[in-house]
Amino acid sequence: MEKTFNATQAESRLYDAWETAGCFAAGANAKPGAETFSIMIPPPNVTGSLHMGHAFNNTLQDILTRWHRMRGHDTLWQPGQDHAGIATQMVVERELIKEGKRRTDFTREEFIARVWEWKQQSGGQIINQLKRLGASCDWSRNAFTMSGAPAAPEGEDGNFHDAVIKVFVDLHEKGLIYRGKRLVNWDPHFETAISDLEVENIETPGHMWHFKYPLAGGETYTYVEKDEDGNIVLEEERDYISIATTRPETMLGDGAVAVHPDDARYAPIVGKLCEIPVGPKEHRRLIPIITDEYPDPDFGSGAVKITGAHDFNDYAVARRGGIPCYRLMDTSAHMRDDGAPYAEAAALARRIIDGEAFSENEIDAINLVPDELRGLNRFEARERVIEEITQEGLAVMTDGEDGPEPFVENKPVMQPFGDRSKVVIEPMLTDQWFVDAEKIVGPALDAVRSGETKILPERDRKVYFHWLENIEPWCISRQLWWGHQIPVWYGLDLGAADFRDDEGDGSLDLVELGRLLNEGGMLHAGDVHHCAADFDAVLRAFRAELADTPHPIADARIVEVEDKHAAIHMLAESLAHYAIDQDPTKLVYPVWRDPDVLDTWFSSGLWPIGTLGWPEDTEELRKYFPTSVLITGFDIIFFWVARMMMMQYAVVGQKPFDTVYVHALVRDESGKKMSKSLGNVLDPLDLIGDYGADAVRFTLTAMAAMGRDLKLSTARIAGYRNFGTKIWNACRFAEMNGVFEADLPAVDYGAGNDADQTVNQWIIGETAKVREEVDAALAAFRFNDAANGLYAFVWGKVCDWYVEFSKPLLQGEDAAAQQETRQVMRWVLDQCLIMLHPIMPFITEELWGTLSARDKMLVHADWPTYAASDLVIEQADREMNWVISVIENVRSARAQMHVPAGTYIPVLVSEIDTAGEAAWSRNETLIKRLARIDSLEKVDSFPKGCITVPAEGATFGLPLADIIDVESEKARLEKSLTKLAKEIKGLRGRLDNPKFAESAPPEVVEETRANLDQREEEEAKLKTALTRLAELG
């Protein structure tokens, strides 16, 4: 064997061997009738590459998977990727830019073909990276959230698309999905809606401007400000109301000014109108002063401008107060440049103030951006608005160094940024699809409340509850091309009020046709829509819709067109032809499909069932669903966990998993979140290259204390790489000593501890202890306990002591003892490899295969089940612990007396009891070798200049008269005594307290007493030694 494990050379070879042999396939190594264990990978983005978080997350999953598989359970680790709508579209668009092209240079079909092409070429990156980590997923089942979509090329079949569409249609039919014009988070870069979870709120330096909104008609009121005690601190006549805002450009779309109903300062002017101080003077818009609970009287002036179309709080106020929401920006967040000139728009707004009713769509068509600001981006518009107001003298002024200046506060504001685009998100009023989450949240909450699904660590239940209990409608439509296109078709609403069959004769005359074609007809009619899995299915719905319209339209051929424009054009043309030829067979009724796609998380929400073949009733679905565990980062509790819970219950009425294990973040050495912009990213693949996958995995596992972030440093990884080398060399030692020789009969000590040698009995018992520890830790998801327990056992027990103890036996004369020791060592090392395998799969598999011919690869080796109560032999335990302490104490004394490490010295013993004598004689060789003692002589009392080494039931002495340094020995003893005295004082204090004996559990009292006796015995010995030393001095 080499001296070290060559990870680089071995890892890919071993992984290939596992995969080729089908070791990771669902059900591989399952015992007949075994219980199932299934775990769904949180699907990484198809654009993703492995980062530390993935490495951590997947290491934990792999540990559980390998552990269960070795235990003979019917195990499935289901891998896959999600199609990551925005991210993927972004990646492909970036590729196109290299060719000097843009997405819009292509048709949607062409672009999607490009995306698929990219996916097939580059989308598998993370799979290969997961393989390097050692992830034992069943890759033959690799899933993709867009599999089976209409344009999917060969090799991308599967039925995830069917599942997504079916769920949409079902939920739509149940009324759980609806369409509506709502304020949503709009990403001006990608020009799509995003959900509130895709928004990062970041504190950014900002400003608060204070402006005066003049009262209409020059009205005035007495503004009175009082302090806490009700004393008047300010009283003045005002003809305006003061407003503070961080976004002056949105003033253009104000619909009202709101004050708190209890705010006495503004009570005189509630219900009056005030003027928005921007825009052409002659068309100044007036807006009402209303009351609402939202304004905080103590914040700013206490009065808030209400811009329903560009702020979420304002939107709520506007809805409550029936205030119109004027949209000011286009999809790229530039000031609108459409519609009628400002003068006309302002006139329309005036009519609304006067009480005229306008529809939502009519209001949306009103562009209240003054002509000179149209087309500017929002930040330029802001500057211009501020400038205009200030020039007009309507900014609130304050005393500056050089006289009065506009009152502008510098203050940090929370600004929303798109988590992908990193641009400022704009709240925007648009038509979107929503899941009525509130209606389906119940079972998801109940499941966790009742413990049907467990969330670990428990405190994360709170996060889950808090979010679900306050759930908002989930916006699921995205204005993208890449994704599951929403299965909804629209048609023109021919049932609109002003389209009638006047004669009721079922036929169309020219007058009626004219009404359809002209203003007020179909051009301005609303749409009707129907939802179905495909076009054929939706035809029926439209046919029924048309049934009420006059013949021959009711019988028109329904055709699919690109969009509403095309539909209007085609219908008009068709009707025009009909007017001429009266041939009803040529009439068509065009419908168009909703161009939007579904939020990627909508499809990811179906992951547990979708990957198992639902909606088909597959064997895998029956067997592996509900799944056993979900391991995921806390950052996607809402994104994903909560939604999966809701959706699985809504769709199949079952929980998706038994347990959710939520883990924390991997941070850099100094505790910062790893991010590309900070440049503190540790690439797991680099680390694997430098230290081997096992070391990286072990490090992550050892640091996986539940619910705590882990700060990763390479020193730690190197430490665990060394651990691998340690085991490697222990095995190498064993091999060199014939432990793994083929003709040595294998003994399964797990079936019974029938070794003769105390050392062997002891290590067998220790192995059983650690097996229980590891199983208990893994069962409780205490990964760090499992790793640390194994580390302490393998290095601290097996390598440090057992291997050393075995040397005299392996190299000694006693053939029987030698054979037994070989057999025990073989068994023990095998157990180490087995138990370490889930954490360190590569090095253990390599050793397993190298050391001996095996029936099965380690990945399928049988996980042990023996119990400590069966294998621990108390007597052996006690004896070996005694031996270890004698060796340690002698070593310590030698080192402190500067006895050269290689020198063998004689040792004396006095007061040794029978147990001690027996222990000594059974382990004499070991002790002598490890403590470097050449002889032991029993004496009645120690000679002068003898170093005292206390042990339980004996006192050893090192006669070092010629080299002893009296002072340092004295110091050594006194130090020990001080420490002992402190301990004894504490112990005696407790025992002397009568309440302790009364209240403490008997075993604790007993333990304390025994402890005290032991300390006192040791103290006595040391005191004697000190006295003797004094004689010498």
Place this chain on the structure above:
RNA sequence: GGGUGAUUAGCUCAGUGGUAGAGCGCUUCGUUCACAUCGAAGAUGUCAGAGGUUCAAAUCCUCUAUCACCCA
């Protein structure tokens, strides 16, 4: 502003009421035939601070300070 958590050795962190621990680093010694990616020995703690509960507190409770994250 609300919530959650953290504060333990030089560093990174375990430790849910019963003698304060690990890894790395540090000091000294050591190439004895598994391993220098090693071995032996050693030093280092007001367990953030202040109160309280308890026979007993790093651990439970209260307050304070500092930091982090999540949500508004």
